[in-house]
Amino acid sequence: MAVSNGLPSSEPPLVNQAEQLDQQERQKYVKGKKLGSGQYADVFSAHLVSDPSKLVAIKKIKVGPEVAEWGISHDSLREIKFLQELSHPNIIRLHSVFSTKSQNLNLVLEHLPQGDLLKLIQDVENIHYGPSDIKAWMAMLSRAVWFCHENFVLHRDIKPNNLLIAANGEIKLADFGLARSFADPYAHMTYNTITKWYRPPELYYQASFYSGAVDVWSVGCVFAELVQRKVFLPAMPDTDINMIGIISSTIGTPTEDNWPGVSKLRGYVPVEKKDVTPVKRKDQWEAEFRAVGPVGADLLMKMFALDPRKRLTARQILEHEWWTTDPKPSRLEDLPRKGGGLETMGEDLKRRGGELPSLGRGDKVARKLDFSTMK
Known part of the structure; x- marks a missing residue:
């Protein structure tokens, strides 16, 4: 019985239900070892108290200067x-x-113990894969992007180290720190987004309005990188003018x-006629990407249409005939999975959205993102 002003009261003490629910949720998990630590977040392995076999990853986002104003980072x-x-x-x-x-803030995320696609691509000596594997990985990535676009969400940071690998071999698109809705066609959007080596030309030309075509360009970069096992569009230093070059x-x-x-x-820079490089022909794409055959090269070429209005949509990618041509996509159980292990997952999840690992693979993308882009 609560007492107020010396008199007994039948009113129960006030309980902050939100804090109580928060505590209940927190007590469901047991944290394990730290998998990664960065300025933005720490990542831990964890499991359910009720079932130690149910594994998760906990991403603890550190309190930053934005907290004083917003309570949580954008x-x-x-x-x-x-x-x-x-x-x-x-x-x-x-x-x-x-x-x-x-x-x-703690995000309890799916446990993805097989690292990321970047480590798998880079491990040329130990990891061997072929066209069937590439087709399987690209199908999973394309379905994820299609689903985002069907729900009016742009990911805006598709790259190999944001594609994590589950225990069963499935690819999982991660890091939605730069994502935004594009349901409102009249809303201005920042052009200074997407990691530079995976950023399409319309953003270098400072387009304020764009579509899912920006993600499709990034998907094409991942496709090309899977085939060539190297970055497709590297520029060092990665200035905007070098990237356009x-x-x-x-x-x-x-x-x-x-x-x-x-x-x-507004960001377009005219090029003298003598300096114009003709658009790469279909036969050139086929010669450079023989591993995926002429039909696969056709799909890749259409992902890299310079005019974003002519670029394939995510739906059109899935409707392309490459998926029904031989060879068939590999089964999940046959896919290479040794992409770096839990530590790689920790390194991937600890970063702020748009931030690259310190491997000399491009910029820490400039971020002029405002709160209104979360509409």
């Missing part, structure tokens, strides 16, 4: 918002969210002829 809000909305076999699953007394020399120079209206984009 990237964390994005990640939570979109992972709660998107449930798909090829998108990392968010099981739960809870906070600690120190206000650190590598896109022009590798794929073709954007001009009014191949991209009507491109010169009206």
Whole structure:
């Protein structure tokens, strides 16, 4: 019985239900060893108290300067918002969210113990794979991107180290810290997003309005990297002008002829006729990407259309005839999986959205993201 002003009261003491529920959620898990630690987040292995065989990863997002103003970082809000909305076999699953007394936010994520696609691509000496494996990985990535776009979500940071590998071999798209909704066609969008080596030309030309075509370009970069086992569009240093240079020399120079209206984009830099590189022909794509055959090269070429309006959509990618041509995609159980282990997952999840590992693979993407982009 509570006492107020010396008199007994029948009113029960006030209980903060939110804190109580938060504590209950927190007590469901037992943290294990730290898998990764960074300025933005720490990542731990964990399991359910009720069933130690049920493994998860806990991403503890550290309190930063944004907390004083918003209570939580923009990237964390994005990640939570979109992972709660998107449930798909090829998108990392968010099981739960809870906070600690120190206000650190904890994301309970799917346990993905086989590392990421980047480590697998880079391990040329020990990991061998072929066209069937590439087709299986690309099918899973394409389905994940299609599902995002069907739900009006742009991922905006598709790259191999954001593709984590589950115990059964499935690819899971992770890191939604730069994602945003594109349901409103009149909403201005930042062009300074997507890791540079995977960023399409319209963003280098400072387009304020864009579509799922930006993700499709990134998917094409992953496809090319899987085949060649090296970065497809590297520029060092990765300045905007150097990136446009590598896109022009590798794929073709954007001009009014191949991209009507491109010169009206505010970041467009005119190129003298003598310096224009013609758009790469289909036979050149086929010669460079023989491993996936002429039909696979056709799919890749259409992902790299300079004009984003001519680029394939995620739905059109899945409707392409490459999926029904030989060879068939590998079965999950036959896919290589030694992509780096739990430590790799920890390294991937600890980063802020858009941040690259320190492996000399490009920029820490400039981030002029405002709260309104979470519409």
